[in-house]
Amino acid sequence: MSKITFKEIPGSIVAPKGFLASGVFCDIKRLGTGKGSNKGPKRDLALIVSETPATIAGLFTTNQVCAAPVKVCVERMKNGVAQVVVVNSGNANACTGKQGMADAREMVSFTERTLALSAGRGLVGSTGRIGVTMPMDNIRAGILEAAMELGGTPAHADQAAEAIMTSDSRSKQIAIEFLLGGKKVRIGGICKGAGMIQPGMSATGARPAALPHGGLHATMLGYITTDAAVDAKILQAALNEAVANSFNRITVDGDMSTNDTVLVLANGLAENKKFGAKSPEFKTFQGALNHVSLELAKKIVRDGEGVHRVVTVRVNDAKTIQDADAAARAVANSALVKTSWHGGDPNWGRIIDAIGYSAAKVVEEKIDIGYSAVGGKKIFWSLKHGQPTKATFKQLCAAVAPKEFELHINLNLGKANAVMYAADLTEAYVDYNKGDVTDPTTLGG
């Protein structure tokens, strides 16, 4: 009963009943390479549509500099239902003032009109360069074309997943199928993000006291669809829990974006009986949503800009969750730790240094540091009670050689744990993000 059984299936966001998607190229960067054509160099506008009104839940960046599409979504969450999400890449519509808000509102209302939906049924997302106003003629042309292209095949999901990419090298998709109260239910998702990645999202975009400031940082966008029948309040509770343990626990570079957004649409077409927060069905649904969210979040770290190695940083036995979180984030964001991961150097000195300067309460003489394979039970310790073990340098090098491994930090002060999924820091990250000012198309958001 404690283990949920589900299988992965193709189709991501269109796998659940009643969802359609499309992705087209409408030249949002206005590079002039095939305006309005879906044969262009990269799709840049996506639609995700439910055939029937869906209950919604969302989490949004807690950055105080917050993009117009995020503000529009936060406003619309109180509607409790939606039927379409329009998302563009190439322009974040952030720091664009009143014009930006007008453009975000026009994006949703133009989409609603195009699809003959009631006003208020649209949600919107944007990612890309900050501080440039939206090319609304291109956007409108893109929406019209995307509406014509809508479909329910895996190829349609692929197009949408591609259209939301910026510096991503590949699209990120998943769908699973499981039984919920005897009915076959599906959850699918797509996401994007490769740099400016350390999300810290809340339901209103306001900063809750519990979210550490250090952890408020990406543009990542995530869109999850399900045919489960779920009340909006239950859906939001499940999303809060899922994101707290997935998207809000990843870091590529420690920078939180102005646009981070995760949305879920649940259209109920699976016809399961609605469930309460204490039911076994909730547990099943939560488990499934956790899986989808965590797999999507990990795909972001693995495809992070210039990333060579992915490290799961587990801080255990801290005095408080806040301490565990602070220590995990300090290690996961330390430039020196991240470069040593890149070099395959098992430099525990840099790790204990970062733990020591973190906001966590720690005692040097109690700290253990070790390594394991991903999901591995056997931990190879390099430090016990603040002192080096007899492990040889060669043995430790072997432990940090794999492309993915787990770092175990035990503070031995309590019972609180936290995990971060972190990328290394490479020359390729620096090279990509310094760009080339003689070619502004190389300059990221």
Add this chain to the structure above:
Amino acid sequence: MSKITFKEIPGSIVAPKGFLASGVFCDIKRLGTGKGSNKGPKRDLALIVSETPATIAGLFTTNQVCAAPVKVCVERMKNGVAQVVVVNSGNANACTGKQGMADAREMVSFTERTLALSAGRGLVGSTGRIGVTMPMDNIRAGILEAAMELGGTPAHADQAAEAIMTSDSRSKQIAIEFLLGGKKVRIGGICKGAGMIQPGMSATGARPAALPHGGLHATMLGYITTDAAVDAKILQAALNEAVANSFNRITVDGDMSTNDTVLVLANGLAENKKFGAKSPEFKTFQGALNHVSLELAKKIVRDGEGVHRVVTVRVNDAKTIQDADAAARAVANSALVKTSWHGGDPNWGRIIDAIGYSAAKVVEEKIDIGYSAVGGKKIFWSLKHGQPTKATFKQLCAAVAPKEFELHINLNLGKANAVMYAADLTEAYVDYNKGDVTDPTTLGG
């Protein structure tokens, strides 16, 4: 009267009357390339000696993982006087447990005995690899040789300044001369540090509430000598103020070390009349100490690992000093901002993003961002009230092209200001710090 007049002179730490120095090679890394010889590849042990007992003041890392030499210095600060500092590079004597404490105590007592000083007159500093016990035979041989080599010429100061270097590409020294109550007084200093640099030091190593956690991060070592006559309490007050505006306001990579230390020795041989905290003499002394500290601190940033550009980040008109500091540190430590500086990309989107996710209270629509030459009065604005100005991309590129420039951020919410002296993030930094595990001599602390 408000402007203090002083001139720069040669000799750094031996410029003030009654100070001697030396630096020798004793093969602390045990590479076997000339043990005990001062003709070796790089000096690694320094002595700084005052001919008469000196009043002392010090500031130490607030990292909870704190090296043995720091603990010994913190203990000895209550003596109020000292006469010698012994400093080694190549080994940080951090995370070395009881043996490390015994070794640090042996370093000071062996030095005291060698120089025939009273017990308790020695202070100690270490920098280098973490987690390796000290090669005490080499250390003792080095102390004996350094004691024989002591002298008061600029060449002796050069040797000491070289001996405390780790990844530094050049030594960092300064000395100034000025009039204090009619007497000619001198202050000299040396420092080291290139990576693991964002110091946040306090007098006891304990973390004061006012020091932001984000700002608690290097190994930097700084040693300042003066022939001024100053009471220990006054000296500590002056050092607190000087470091708060210099060493504690620099960042290379955001990592605070286990060993950060700044010490001042004042032997009184200039024979000025001792002064109180409200006297004009205090103001003069404070101004001189500020100058020495800030010039030394800036040398660290300029010589930071892989650094191409140095940026002075000025956050003005914040609601509180804590807000100004938090915003300045978020910008100064953002991987995306630092890589854009490296690329010469005037990417204000990344800057406002970092301001927005910082712990500072900000209002997007009030934020101004601009650039000036170092010390320049004319600010070229890229953003006013959260909106781009008419400045062209080409104009902004020109503003961020120099090797050093100032970034001006105005929050327009109050009257509090903060400044950070920050390095860019380059491929060379990553390359240096990833090291080469097949050649452990390339692996840094």
